[in-house]
Amino acid sequence: MQHAPQFSKGRDLDAAVAALRPWLADRLGVAAVEIDRPEYPRGAGFSNETLLVTARTGSRVEELVVRIAPAPAHQVFFEPKFHIQYDILTALDGHPEVRVPRALWFEDDPAILGRPFYVMQRMRGRVPVSMPPYNSSGWLAEASPAQRRTLWESAMRQLAAIHRLPVAMVPFFDRPEHGTQGDAQHLSYWTGYARWAFGDDAPDVVRVLLDWLDRNRPAHSRAGISWGDARIGNMMFGDDFRVVGVMDWEQASLAGPLADLAWWLLFDESLSVGQGVPRLDGxxxxxxxxxxxxxLTGHSIDHLHWHEVFARVKAGLLSLRSRRSMQLPGSAGARHFSYLHQACDLAGIAVAQDVR
Incomplete structure (x- = not known):
């Protein structure tokens, strides 16, 4: 695995090793621990900092993942509840169907690494990456159609297993301050996100789309578990092309399974035909x-259209927020423009102005 540039998160990795040695030794119940120089996973996201750590004590080797809360300058999400990512892994640990990394410890004290963090056991497998899109090159493109079919069916079964989970398993997902129903909470949260991220500088198209979502919100819905970032790029697969684990729960909510299905369909399209690349056979x-x-779920797809509009609004907001946070020029990537205008097309909204 290639090292990510150290400046990518601005962390002194030698200082991180020095801080983690006594902390890990205490957690493992040993006198001392040696730690190899950490690595950043290839293609790791912008919203959290992730370190891959190998710890050694005698003949014992521990392969770990350290997930660190985002610094304010890198904060992508509104009202981040970092601990929830650890809570969901703990709640699902040992579940017979849903596969997640095993969460080991959570540390609130920022004195160790500068911000709270948690530690997971490292899973081994391969991830279909988005850059370059897995439909165009890489291990999945080199696989046989039958192997790809196995992967796709395994991924779909894992997605459905998440959507069969009872809400009672994850009471910490609830955001009553944003309303009582799942999709009402979700819309309130993302309306607040737009205010937080852009203030009075939100593009007009965002206000128009949020108003459309509010006026057309399904009259009858119920809360249900939504993974939040549902796509095969957030799953790890073994050599048998079956799911090893589901990652990245930072957008999890009670928005309901249709929110995930809409997000899944959006990224399946955007990473294939949306980039002029045929979807891989299988x-x-x-x-x-x-x-x-x-x-697999027995769920209806009533109101999927509303959730597909919403998915594009969320993708556009996240893309625009990330671009502005990184202070990229307006011409650097136009996904936010594409997502928001796709949402307008789906909603039947005519929008003349560009999104800056």
């Missing part, structure tokens, strides 16, 4: 995905 397309999801 990976299910839109109709197959919807049909298998319904078969």
């Amino acid at each position: 990976l299910g397309g839109r109709a197959e995905t919807i049909a298998l999801w319904q078969e």
Whole structure:
């Protein structure tokens, strides 16, 4: 695995090793621990800092992942509840169907690494990456259609297993300050996100779309578990092309399973035909995905259209926030523009102005 540039998160990795040695030794119940120089995973996200750590004590080797809360300058999400990521892993530990990394310890004290963090056991496998898109090159493109089919079906079964989880397992997902129903909470949160991220400088198209979502919100819905970042790029697969684990729960909510299905369909499209790349043979397309999801969950797809508009609004907001946080020029990437205008097209909204 390649090292990410140290400046990518601005951390002194030697200082991190020095701080982690006594902390890990205490957690492992040993006198001393040696730690190899940490690595940043290839393609790691912007919203959290992740270190891959190998700790050694005698003949014992521990392969760990350290997930560190975002610094304010790197904060992508509104009202981040960092501890919830650890809580969901703990709640799902040992679940017979949903596979997640095993969470080991949470540390609130910022004196260790500068911010709170938690530690997981490292999973081994391969992840379909977005850059370059897995449909164009890489290990999945080199696999056989039958192997890809195995991967896609395993991923869909894992997604459906998440959507069969009872809400009672994750009471900490609830955001009553944003309303009582799941999709009402979700819309209130993302409306607050737009205010937090952009203030009075939010593009007009964002206000128009949020108003459309509010006026067209489904009249009857119920809270349900939403993974939040549902896509095969957040799953790890073994050599048998089956799911090893589900990662990245930072957008988890009670928005309901349809929110995940809409997000899944959006990224399946944007990482294939959306970039002018044919979908790999063996990976299910839109109709197959919807049909298998319904078969596995028993859920209706009523109101999927509303959630697909919403998915594009969220993707546009996140992309625009990230671009502005990194102070990239307006011409650097136009995904936010594309996502928001796709949302307008789906909603039947005519928008003349550009998104800056």
